[in-house]
Amino acid sequence: MMKLRLSGLSCGVCANFRRPISLCYSNSISSSSAEVKPKIPLYLRPLSFSASLSELTQWHKWAKNLASSVGSSFVHLDNGPDSTLLRRELNWLLQDLLELQHHSAILSHLESGNSENVDVSVALRAPLEELYCVWRQRIEERRPFQYVVGCEHWRDLVLSVQEGVLIPRPETEMIIDLVENVALNKFPELAKGFWADLGTGSGAIAIATARTLSTHAHAHGRVIATDLSPVAIAVAAFNVQIYGLQDVVEVRKGSWFEPLKDVRGKLAGVLSNPPYVPSGDISGLQAEVGQHEPKLALDGGISGTSDLLHLIDGAASMLKPGGFFALETNGEKQSKFLVDYIENDKPGSFCNINIVSDFAGIQRFVMGFRQ
Amino acid sequence: MSAFIFKRAGNGSSLISQYSRTKTRALCFSQPLHSFLDSNQNSKVLDSGYSSILLKSLKKPRGSFWALQNSSFLGSQNQHSFHLNLKGWIWAGQFGTQAAIEPCTSDGLTVDGITGSKWTILEESESDWRSHAAATAQSIQVIKKRLQWKKLMVRLDMLSVELNKPDLWNDPVHAGKISREHGSLMGKIKEVKTFEQELLEHIDMIKLAREENDSELESESMKALLRMRRDSKDKELEALLAGEHDSCSCYIEVQAGAGGTESMDWAAMVMQMYQTWAQRRGYGVTVVDEMPGEIAGIKRATIKVDGEYAFGYAKAEVGVHRLVRISPFDSGKRRHTSFAAVAVIPILGDVSTHVQINESDLRIERFRAGGAGGQHVNTTESAVRIVHIPTGITATCQNERSQHQNKASAMAVLQSRLDQLEMAHQAQMNSQHTQSLTEISWGNQIRTYVLHPYRMVKDLRTNYEVSDPDSVLEGDLDDFILSYLSASLDKDDDEQ
Ligand SMILES: C[S@@+](CC[C@H](N)C(=O)[O-])C[C@H]1O[C@@H](n2cnc3c(N)ncnc32)[C@H](O)[C@@H]1O
Numbered sequence: 001m002m003k004l005r006l007s008g009l010s011c012g013v014c015a016n017f018r019r020p021i022s023l024c025y026s027n028s029i030s031s032s033s034a035e036v037k038p039k040i041p042l043y044l045r046p047l048s049f050s051a052s053l054s055e056l057t058q059w060h061k062w063a064k065n066l067a068s069s070v071g072s073s074f075v076h077l078d079n080g081p082d083s084t085l086l087r088r089e090l091n092w093l094l095q096d097l098l099e100l101q102h103h104s105a106i107l108s109h110l111e112s113g114n115s116e117n118v119d120v121s122v123a124l125r126a127p128l129e130e131l132y133c134v135w136r137q138r139i140e141e142r143r144p145f146q147y148v149v150g151c152e153h154w155r156d157l158v159l160s161v162q163e164g165v166l167i168p169r170p171e172t173e174m175i176i177d178l179v180e181n182v183a184l185n186k187f188p189e190l191a192k193g194f195w196a197d198l199g200t201g202s203g204a205i206a207i208a209t210a211r212t213l214s215t216h217a218h219a220h221g222r223v224i225a226t227d228l229s230p231v232a233i234a235v236a237a238f239n240v241q242i243y244g245l246q247d248v249v250e251v252r253k254g255s256w257f258e259p260l261k262d263v264r265g266k267l268a269g270v271l272s273n274p275p276y277v278p279s280g281d282i283s284g285l286q287a288e289v290g291q292h293e294p295k296l297a298l299d300g301g302i303s304g305t306s307d308l309l310h311l312i313d314g315a316a317s318m319l320k321p322g323g324f325f326a327l328e329t330n331g332e333k334q335s336k337f338l339v340d341y342i343e344n345d346k347p348g349s350f351c352n353i354n355i356v357s358d359f360a361g362i363q364r365f366v367m368g369f370r371q
Numbered sequence: 372m373s374a375f376i377f378k379r380a381g382n383g384s385s386l387i388s389q390y391s392r393t394k395t396r397a398l399c400f401s402q403p404l405h406s407f408l409d410s411n412q413n414s415k416v417l418d419s420g421y422s423s424i425l426l427k428s429l430k431k432p433r434g435s436f437w438a439l440q441n442s443s444f445l446g447s448q449n450q451h452s453f454h455l456n457l458k459g460w461i462w463a464g465q466f467g468t469q470a471a472i473e474p475c476t477s478d479g480l481t482v483d484g485i486t487g488s489k490w491t492i493l494e495e496s497e498s499d500w501r502s503h504a505a506a507t508a509q510s511i512q513v514i515k516k517r518l519q520w521k522k523l524m525v526r527l528d529m530l531s532v533e534l535n536k537p538d539l540w541n542d543p544v545h546a547g548k549i550s551r552e553h554g555s556l557m558g559k560i561k562e563v564k565t566f567e568q569e570l571l572e573h574i575d576m577i578k579l580a581r582e583e584n585d586s587e588l589e590s591e592s593m594k595a596l597l598r599m600r601r602d603s604k605d606k607e608l609e610a611l612l613a614g615e616h617d618s619c620s621c622y623i624e625v626q627a628g629a630g631g632t633e634s635m636d637w638a639a640m641v642m643q644m645y646q647t648w649a650q651r652r653g654y655g656v657t658v659v660d661e662m663p664g665e666i667a668g669i670k671r672a673t674i675k676v677d678g679e680y681a682f683g684y685a686k687a688e689v690g691v692h693r694l695v696r697i698s699p700f701d702s703g704k705r706r707h708t709s710f711a712a713v714a715v716i717p718i719l720g721d722v723s724t725h726v727q728i729n730e731s732d733l734r735i736e737r738f739r740a741g742g743a744g745g746q747h748v749n750t751t752e753s754a755v756r757i758v759h760i761p762t763g764i765t766a767t768c769q770n771e772r773s774q775h776q777n778k779a780s781a782m783a784v785l786q787s788r789l790d791q792l793e794m795a796h797q798a799q800m801n802s803q804h805t806q807s808l809t810e811i812s813w814g815n816q817i818r819t820y821v822l823h824p825y826r827m828v829k830d831l832r833t834n835y836e837v838s839d840p841d842s843v844l845e846g847d848l849d850d851f852i853l854s855y856l857s858a859s860l861d862k863d864d865d866e867q
Contacts, residue, residue: 079742084663085752108643108647146749152773156773169746173774275746276746277747330745331743331744359736360736360741364745
């Protein structure tokens with residue numbers, strides 16, 4: 001359903017951004033180029049390819065076997081995906097590859113292994129050769145699934161992602177619940193103000209916040225999303241456009257609060273999921289993260305808190321009285337450290353400081369209000 | 372035959388759409404009386420005023436109008452309000468026991484009378500009006516039995532009493548529920564009554580035509596009777612799905628029995644059977660929750676089947692399914708028996724009937740979480756488990772692509788489980804169909820699938836069997852379902 005709506009929406013977008021792209025490309029991306037063009041995610045690409053059902057079945061069998069051959073070896077290696085998860089990803093790849101209304105019928109045909117109608121031609125959004133290539137990358141190079149299909153489902157959004165942009169995490173979804181349940185429900189007037197998402201990456205927090213603000217009556221709230229990475233800026237802008245939020249979300253390039261001088265002391269909310277992985281942990285990260293996601297998005301300095309502390313300092317001067325902030329952290333240690341910092345080094349700046357746990361029970365978020 | 376009823380049910384055919392039409396009509400309080408009664412003969416007298424219908428019916432207890440067989444229709448309460456004001460009587464009329472009145476022909480012949488006179492039923496091709504009429508009357512009795520007519524009447528009486536209580540709307544939720552159910556029962560009853568009335572009219576007509584030697588009228592009425600005879604067969608089938616929640620979408624859950632990989636593989640085959648069955652029927656199918664086995668198959672899984680009457684059909688599958696075969700996992704090629712349990716949960720369409728869930732009663736957990744999470748991990752695994760603390764009921768979903776959506780799906784499953792629990796409490800449904808997976812006893816075997824040494828599938832409840840297990844496992848389940856539904860509704864002889 002989401003997809004139908006999206007592809008409808010995206011027609012104009014595609015026209016602007018369409019260019020010949022290959023899904024199978026090398027992992028390095030030149031983030032130095034001044035103008036980054038976002039890649040079109042698989043599910044938005046036209047159905048310009050086809051294969052016979054038997055060819056597709058053959059590929060699917062091969063891909064499934066490749067996934068099964070992994071067993072739980074990646075789990076033991078670095079807590080990576082097991083074959084069950086990889087097979088589920090394979091289904092999702094098919095979901096994005098095929099025409100929506102035929103997906104489940106074709107999938108059950110592939111699953112049942114029956115050999116009727118093998119001559120039927122199936123419309124695809126990518127050529128079969130590419131599928132062999134990208135699935136091999138997924139398994140052999142541990143290229144993240146979300147980069148393979150060019151999107152991540154996050155809350156009720158489907159966000160484009162590509163190499164150079166952090167893939168939004170499920171934990172981060174809860175920041176929007178905090179905005180909704182802690183800030184807006186108690187202080188509805190905040191919905192009218194300016195909100196900032198610092199280090200927006202794919203634009204996830206900014207877009208979901210904008211949509212939440214707009215569900216609150218009479219809201220004319222706006223969101224400013226910043227990032228230092230040109231790829232992130234381009235991808236975030238693309239996602240904003242897909243959701244038709246150009247008038248609500250503004251994407252600005254620059255370091256943290258630096259592009260926000262015009263709204264100093266006026267912000268109703270400051271949200272961020274800044275890099276918080278301690279530098280020493282980077283080399284030991286799961287292959288999908290350490291070898292493929294941008295270091296700029298992960299490395300938070302020696303203790304992982306250098307950006308978080310900078311953001312607390314900034315929030316104190318950028319938020320208006322009564323303004324809300326929520327930050328994602330690495331867990332209990334960082335969260336407690338931040339709360340200590342706020343209480344000892346910023347006395348009188350904030351109130352109602354709280355630590356909130358994610359669904360795995362990890363103390364993930366620090367939030368509060370400007371006094 | 373099965374394909375036919377499915378098609379009809381799918382496009383909301385006559386019986387069903389009339390149900391809903393009458394339902395809304397009966398629900399609409401401001402509707403004038405004449406439109407409420409528009410399809411029966413009384414509408415003719417309505418123009419002359421509300422009181423005349425009452426007088427005529429009372430004066431002429433038998434005749435070509437509705438005969439009042441039981442004056443509970445004007446029970447003390449209603450009579451009271453009739454004497455007080457006209458509006459009160461209309462109210463009573465709307466919520467009264469229409470059921471108590473029995474239609475008949477001008478010479479007093481009722482539908483029961485027709486079956487009682489045991490006219491010979493000939494082939495459809497024989498132009499004999501008595502045969503058509505008798506066949507139709509017989510169908511009407513089957514339909515009534517399937518609708519559980521007597522229970523329906525008792526329930527309708529109860530609801531009418533409730534609806535006439537002056538303080539009813541002090542509790543609008545309860546009132547809404549009562550009036551909806553009343554409306555829906557009235558719809559069902561009126562549907563049958565109208566059909567009976569039509570039959571009797573055609574009989575009157577054909578007799579008249581014969582008396583007056585009007586051959587054109589006679590042949591027209593004959594054709595009409597034949598049409599009714601055919602329609603009544605469809606209605607018989609449709610009456611199999613007249614249960615309160617039959618039209619709902621549903622979840623189907625399959626769980627492997629003891630026996631490890633063997634049973635897990637069987638559970639996956641059963642799940643696949645339902646997926647193809649549902650797909651062939653044109654239902655939307657989504658896997659909500661799936662716990663795969665270590666080597667093959669599934670430990671358990673839940674699919675959502677979206678579409679009209681999904682629950683009505685699928686509920687026939689609740690119970691334990693047994694497989695006998697040479698195991699593909701046994702190098703010794705021995706024969707194995709495996710079990711899989713099936714449960715079915717209706718998804719109530721009417722939000723107002725949902726059990727209220729307090730946020731504070733829920734515990735939401737990331738399923739299979741471990742490690743640091745957050746930026747450290749990139750996984751597409753975002754399963755969520757929701758525990759309803761007071762009941763201990765849980766729901767898990769991991770097949771959606773975002774945690775948010777997994778949570779929403781798990782929440783929907785939890786809602787339906789709690790709704791079902793509540794229904795079981797109120798014993799609104801045949802208790803067997805409300806059993807959850809944990810309640811189904813492994814002794815409750817409903818069907819056996821034998822692949823070796825011979826090949827057959829046999830339903831232990833109906834003894835219906837086929838010798839081609841492959842087609843059944845490929846989703847060809849309709850005949851099993853229909854034979855079970857008719858057997859379970861037709862068995863009780865004193866029901867009618
Ligand atoms: C962990 S990612 C979060 C991305 C996104 N908000 C999300 O939750 O998916 C951190 C983001 O901060 C950005 N970033 C790193 N240093 C920055 C800086 N000095 N100023 C602005 N953004 C920065 C990175 O480019 C990256 O997009």
